[in-house]
Amino acid sequence: MRDDYLERYRDLYQHHWWWRARERLILKSLRAHEPPDGWKAILDVGCGDGLFFDQLLSFGEVEGVEPSAALLSENGPHRSRIHVCPFDENFQPHKEFQLILMLDVLEHLSDPAAALRRALALLAPDGMLLITVPAFKALWTNHDVVNGHVTRYTRQTFREVARQAGLSIQAEHYFFQWLFPLKLATGIMERALGTPPRPANVPPPWLNKPPYWLSRLEQYTWGALPWPFGSSLMVWGSKPGKDERFANS
Numbered sequence: 630m631r632d633d634y635l636e637r638y639r640d641l642y643q644h645h646w647w648w649r650a651r652e653r654l655i656l657k658s659l660r661a662h663e664p665p666d667g668w669k670a671i672l673d674v675g676c677g678d679g680l681f682f683d684q685l686l687s688f689g690e691v692e693g694v695e696p697s698a699a700l701l702s703e704n705g706p707h708r709s710r711i712h713v714c715p716f717d718e719n720f721q722p723h724k725e726f727q728l729i730l731m732l733d734v735l736e737h738l739s740d741p742a743a744a745l746r747r748a749l750a751l752l753a754p755d756g757m758l759l760i761t762v763p764a765f766k767a768l769w770t771n772h773d774v775v776n777g778h779v780t781r782y783t784r785q786t787f788r789e790v791a792r793q794a795g796l797s798i799q800a801e802h803y804f805f806q807w808l809f810p811l812k813l814a815t816g817i818m819e820r821a822l823g824t825p826p827r828p829a830n831v832p833p834p835w836l837n838k839p840p841y842w843l844s845r846l847e848q849y850t851w852g853a854l855p856w857p858f859g860s861s862l863m864v865w866g867s868k869p870g871k872d873e874r875f876a877n878s
Contacts, residue, residue: 635699637828642680644831650844651761651861654804655732656684657848662757662865663688668728672751674716674744675734679707689727694720716744725753731760733861735790736778745794749868758796758866762787764803768812768860771819771826782862796866803859807847808840812860 642648659668668689673681676693677700685691693711695701701711714720729748735741748758763773763781773781780786784801791798818824831837 635697637830638677638700639680640831641829642677644837645829646832646837646841646844650805650841650848651732652681652684653845654848654863655730655759655761658759658863658865659688659728664727664755670724670726670753671728671730672722672726673730673732674748675731675737676711678702678705679711681730681732682707682710685730692722692726717747720747722751724751725756726751727753727756729756729758731758733761733763735760736762736773736780736782737776739779741790742793745790745796745866749795752868754868756867757799760864760866762862762864764859764862765809768809768816770812770816771824772829774826775828784862787862787864791864791866795869797869798864798866800865801862803856803862804847804852805844805860806852806856806858807843808860809858 671685671689671691673679673685673691673693676682676695677697678695679691679693682691682693691707691710693707694716695711695713696715698713701708701713705711712720712722729752731744731748735744738744745758752758763778765783766781768781769778782790784803787801788798
């Protein structure tokens with residue numbers, strides 16, 4: 630991520646409609662697939678300053694790993710739960726996790742299969758891996774540039790990375806369907822006008838609330854349908870051999 634984006638990340642996460650709506654969808658999916666005895670040990674990969682920890686703690690004990698120290702507050706409420714190191718063999722928690730989250734992480738990596746293999750090595754035999762990534766290269770905009778994205782995924786391209794890593798996909802679906810045409814138009818306009826990349830800002834309330842509620846409406850209505858498009862992709866995965874698939878949600 631660019632430094633100017635890092636400076637705004639906390640405010641964006643806490644107030645921007647996109648981050649707020651994505652969090653609600655993730656929580657909805659976690660509740661739908663939570664085991665009867667809970668998730669117990671949870672690992673949030675690329676957790677930043679632990680901004681999602683308050684919500685995750687209702688599901689189990691949470692730890693995080695974050696390679697960028699610039700995202701952390703030294704006196705943050707969850708600082709003791711966060712390991713600052715790359716997500717590779719340097720990260721040795723000496724335990725297994727029932728749930729591992731990789732929320733908009735893999736698109737930043739030149740070798741996403743290696744990161745998935747590391748996650749699988751830390752996953753309990755009956756554990757689950759929840760992944761979100763931006764979808765469709767046709768939706769590439771300046772936001773991807775500011776974020777330092779390497780790529781955007783489709784179901785097919787993600788399946789290939791999963792195959793390389795040995796990840797068994799249990800469920801997959803696109804979300805933010807309503808945003809697809811707007812992102813497509815934004816990218817076309819930016820390229821036509823030569824618009825320079827700039828980090829996002831939190832819109833004023835009158836602009837911030839409608840897309841949040843539209844996203845929430847999607848989550849409880851047409852979003853449950855198997856649409857072949859969306860601006861993001863959610864994947865539930867497991868170690869190989871876990872054959873039972875569950876419904877997309």
